Amino acid sequence: xxxxQESGPGLVKPAETxxxxxxxxxxxSTDYYYNWFRQPPGRGLxxxxxxxxxxxxxxxxxxxxxxxxSRETSKWQFSLKVTSVTxxxxxxxxxxxxxxxxxxxxxxxxxxxxxxxx
Amino acid sequence: QSALTQPASVSGSPGQSITISCxxxxxxxxxxxxxxxxxxxxxxxxxxxxxxxxxxxxxxSNRFSGSKSGNTASLTISGLQAEDEADYYCSSYxxxxxxxxxxxxKLTVL
Numbered sequence: 001x002x003x004x005q006e007s008g009p010g011l012v013k014p015a016e017t018x019x020x021x022x023x024x025x026x027x028x029s030t031d032y033y034y035n036w037f038r039q040p041p042g043r044g045l046x047x048x049x050x051x052x053x054x055x056x057x058x059x060x061x062x063x064x065x066x067x068x069x070s071r072e073t074s075k076w077q078f079s080l081k082v083t084s085v086t087x088x089x090x091x092x093x094x095x096x097x098x099x100x101x102x103x104x105x106x107x108x109x110x111x112x113x114x115x116x117x118x
Numbered sequence: 119q120s121a122l123t124q125p126a127s128v129s130g131s132p133g134q135s136i137t138i139s140c141x142x143x144x145x146x147x148x149x150x151x152x153x154x155x156x157x158x159x160x161x162x163x164x165x166x167x168x169x170x171x172x173x174x175x176x177x178x179s180n181r182f183s184g185s186k187s188g189n190t191a192s193l194t195i196s197g198l199q200a201e202d203e204a205d206y207y208c209s210s211y212x213x214x215x216x217x218x219x220x221x222x223x224k225l226t227v228l
Contacts, residue, residue: 037164044121045156045164045207047217060216094163100209100217104154104169111163 002026004095004109012089012116018082022095022109027076030054033099036069036080038091039111046091050100051078085116122147122208124220131228135196138223140208141189146218148189152211155184155193158222159204168193195225203227 008020022034036048049059051069059067066083082089092113098105123141130136140147140155147153153171156164166175168184171191181196191210195202208220 044222045209045219047209047219058215061214096163098166101150101152101211102170104166104175106166106175108163108165 002097002107004097004107006093006095006109006112008093008112008114010113010115012085012114013118014086014116015084018080018085018089018114018116020080020093020095020112020114022078022080024076024078024097027097030073032097034069034071034078035096035098035100035105036078037094037096037108038089039094040088040091047100048080048082048093087116090114090116121218122210122220124206124208124223126221127224127226129226129228130195130198132198132200134198135194136198136225137195138193138206138208138225140191140193140210140220142191142210142218143189145213146210147186147191149213150211151186153184153186153191154209155182156207156209157202157204158207164207198227200227 003025005023012018030053033050035050051057068081071078092111094111096105096108151171155168157167158164167178167182171186172184183194185192206223
């Protein structure tokens with residue numbers, strides 16, 4: 001059974017770069033998209049972007065200038081970087097497998113809370 | 119790109135049926151059959167319960183059903199149970215090849 005686990009610092013200073021890693025276990029196929037989402041406390045979900053196993057990426061236009069998603073294929077890990085963070089980037093960050101079109105996105109990791117504060 | 123529109127809250131008694139609407143535009147819900155619904159319990163990650171407008175993932179109860187008419191998709195939960203109390207989010211693929219969500223609907227089981 002495929003499982004995803006997010007990891008990274010829980011506290012980031014304003015203007016710095018937020019870096020998170022998603023580790024995938026139990027996966028054998030390379031034919032999947034891996035997404036990042038976030039959810040500010042008490043608010044709704046936002047799609048950040050995805051990377052396909054081949055390396056192609058697609059980002060939410062509202063975040064595109066500050067976001068990058070990359071992968072380490074040998075380790076089944078996918079990384080998210082968000083530059084120049086502000087308090088508005090404080091959120092629970094989730095990684096999840098699947099297409100944003102056909103088939104839906106599942107499973108999801110448990111999420112990791114990132115707070116932007118000095 | 120604007121978010122999809124969902125009611126902030128709905129409620130129902132055990133055993134009843136409720137429907138949550140999700141209104142988009144002709145650039146997302148109206149032109150694609152790629153609407154999903156996610157259930158999120160407090161402190162938990164979202165869980166996919168409907169994909170491609172009407173399909174249920176393995177293990178999801180047939181009490182959950184989805185539909186779409188024009189620019190509006192709907193999630194119906196029949197035979198409400200206490201465990202259904204959660205937040206529900208719809209999402210849709212868009213003409214810009216991105217994904218947008220609704221603002222979420224809090225379901226209260228009375």
